[in-house]
Amino acid sequence: MKLIITTTALRAIFIGAVILIACIMAGCTMTPSPKAQKEVIVYTSVDQVYSEPVFAKYESRTGIRVRPVYDVEAAKTTGLVNRLIAEKTNPRADVFWSGEFAQTLDLKKEGVLAPYVPADQDKTPGRYHDRDWYWTGLGGRARVILINTRYINENQVPDSIFQLPNSSIPGDRIGIANPMFGTTATHASALYAYLGPGEARAYYEGLKKKGVRVVDGNAVVRDLVEKGDLYMGMTDTDDSCEAIARGSPVRVIFPDQGIDGIGTFIIPNTVALVAGGPNPSEGKAFIDYLLSQEVENDLMKSRWVQLPVRPVGEEQGCLNVSGVRGMNISMTGVAAQNNQSRSELADIFLR
Numbered sequence: 478m479k480l481i482i483t484t485t486a487l488r489a490i491f492i493g494a495v496i497l498i499a500c501i502m503a504g505c506t507m508t509p510s511p512k513a514q515k516e517v518i519v520y521t522s523v524d525q526v527y528s529e530p531v532f533a534k535y536e537s538r539t540g541i542r543v544r545p546v547y548d549v550e551a552a553k554t555t556g557l558v559n560r561l562i563a564e565k566t567n568p569r570a571d572v573f574w575s576g577e578f579a580q581t582l583d584l585k586k587e588g589v590l591a592p593y594v595p596a597d598q599d600k601t602p603g604r605y606h607d608r609d610w611y612w613t614g615l616g617g618r619a620r621v622i623l624i625n626t627r628y629i630n631e632n633q634v635p636d637s638i639f640q641l642p643n644s645s646i647p648g649d650r651i652g653i654a655n656p657m658f659g660t661t662a663t664h665a666s667a668l669y670a671y672l673g674p675g676e677a678r679a680y681y682e683g684l685k686k687k688g689v690r691v692v693d694g695n696a697v698v699r700d701l702v703e704k705g706d707l708y709m710g711m712t713d714t715d716d717s718c719e720a721i722a723r724g725s726p727v728r729v730i731f732p733d734q735g736i737d738g739i740g741t742f743i744i745p746n747t748v749a750l751v752a753g754g755p756n757p758s759e760g761k762a763f764i765d766y767l768l769s770q771e772v773e774n775d776l777m778k779s780r781w782v783q784l785p786v787r788p789v790g791e792e793q794g795c796l797n798v799s800g801v802r803g804m805n806i807s808m809t810g811v812a813a814q815n816n817q818s819r820s821e822l823a824d825i826f827l828r
Contacts, residue, residue, distance in 0.1 A: 516542040517759035520557045521574040523746065527781035528574070534775070535766055541759055546570065561589050561751065568753040571760030574746065574767065576781075578614065579663055581747040582812040585611045591752035596765045600787040604807050605745055613764070614745035614808070616773045616782035619801070620664045621741065622730040623702045623717050624709040638711065638732045641684060648688030652698045652710035655691055656681070656822045660713055660744055662815075665822055667742050669814035671806050678821050685825050702727060713744075714783035718795040722780075731801050740804035745786050746776075 521528050525547050532543040548557045558580045561573060565588065573590070575581050584590050585607065594610045595601070605614035622635055633645055641651055654661040668677040690707065692698055698710035699717060703725040720727045731741045748767050750760050766772060768787075776782035784798050 514542050515540070515756070515759055516544055517572060517756050517763045518544045518546065518570050518754070519572045519574055519763065520546045520548075520561060520570040520751075522548045522557055523574055523576050523781065527776065527779050530779065531767070531772060531775065535763065539762070539766075541762070543763070558584060562587050565589050565752075568751050569755065570751045571754035571756045572748060572763055573751055574748045576617070576746055577660070577663065577744055578612070578747045578808045579666075579812050579815065581612045581749055582607075582809060584749065589752060590749045591754075591757075593750040593761055593764060595768050597768060597787075600770075601768070602786065604805065605786045607809070612747045612749040613768060614747050614786050615768055616776055616785040616787075617743060617745035618660065618713045618715050618782075619731065619741050619743045619784050619798075619803075620660065620711060621714055621717060622709055622732055623699060623712050623720065624728050624730060625702050625705050625707070626726045626728050628705055628708040634728075635709070635730065636732060636735065637738060639680065641689070641711075642680070642687045643683075644687075646708050649690055650708040651687070652690045652692055652701055652707040653684065654695045654698055654712070655693060656826060657819055658694075660695065661711070662819060662822075663744060663811065664711075664742050666814040666818045667804060667806055667811045669818040670810040671739060671804060674814075674817060674821070677818070678825070681822060681825050691826060714796060715780065718780050718783065721795050729796055731798075733804075734802055738802075740802045742806075743784050743786075743803040745808075746782070 519532070528545065532545055535541070536543050546557070557573070561570060561584060564570070573581065573584065590611045592610045595613055598606070598610070601613055606612065622638065624634060628650075629646070635641060635644060644651065656662055656665050665677070665681065668680065672680070692701065695712040695716045698707065698712040699720050701707040702710050703720050703723070714729065717727070717729045721729070733739045733741060748764050750757070750764060754760055770787070773782065773785050773787065777785065780795060783796055784801060784803070
């Protein structure tokens with residue numbers, strides 16, 4: 478096959494060569510085309526109103542574009558977890574930031590996550606990170622008792638969750654969220670892990686015998702305590718802070734803080750590097766930023782976080798959390814009790 482070069486083509490090549498030689502002799506340089514902007518893709522179950530300011534601040538500071546993928550409220554966390562599992566052979570996310578920890582541990586089991594030791598690893602207590610650093614915790618919520626101060630006198634204020642089955646308050650004035658779901662279920666798994674299945678089951682059987690009201694979520698517990706339909710109930714600190722912000726006659730009790738107490742159960746956010754993500758270096762840099770003291774302070778100011786996991790520079794938020802002692806239990810140990818605790822709680826509360 479013959480290569481035919483036309484006169485027009487030869488003329489174009491000659492002119493181009495002349496221009497290139499002239500440019501080199503004049504000392505000019507060839508400017509390469511600009512590279513695409515660096516980016517990090519973050520899948521997050523944290524509400525956009527809280528996570529978006531974190532992303533915006535990071536973009537402004539680093540020039541790295543954050544491309545978030547949010548979960549829909551109806552499928553909170555679960556939808557993103559299923560998506561990450563489905564994408565395991567062709568990962569599209571770099572980072573997973575969750576408002577809890579149980580399903581992050583499930584992702585590790587599924588082989589979706591990669592280990593990453595963050596820059597400030599020494600500031601994270603051992604129970605708030607994976608042994609091999611497949612995930613790391615940051616500030617989160619705590620399980621507390623919310624009381625209505627119009628109906629509870631000082632002698633009736635509980636300082637432990639274990640006082641509820643024997644409280645002088647009638648059972649139908651004490652509330653819990655459905656223990657099969659959400660943070661109430663996670664709390665149950667924590668008690669199974671800490672106390673052992675026998676003692677934990679006995680506690681929940683005591684609540685059932687007391688006749689406590691089981692309602693559809695922690696926010697419902699809060700609303701009923703605000704109204705006085707419930708005199709007290711177990712809920713989360715983020716829900717409690719909303720009641721406080723509205724000026725409701727409520728008070729938050731961090732339970733089991735005494736010398737013999739088991740501590741208050743704290744549910745951290747978790748962040749993890751996705752294995753095989755398209756931007757691993759940017760993913761690691763974002764994780765370091767998210768785990769910084771500055772961001773934990775910002776999240777406390779926004780009321781997404783009430784209890785920091787690591788020391789922060791100043792106290793923020795709606796609650797005085799100074800000195801609050803968390804339950805000393807590993808997140809892995811909690812997750813290991815999920816199946817048994819949920820099965821037994823279904824037997825107790827649904828039979």
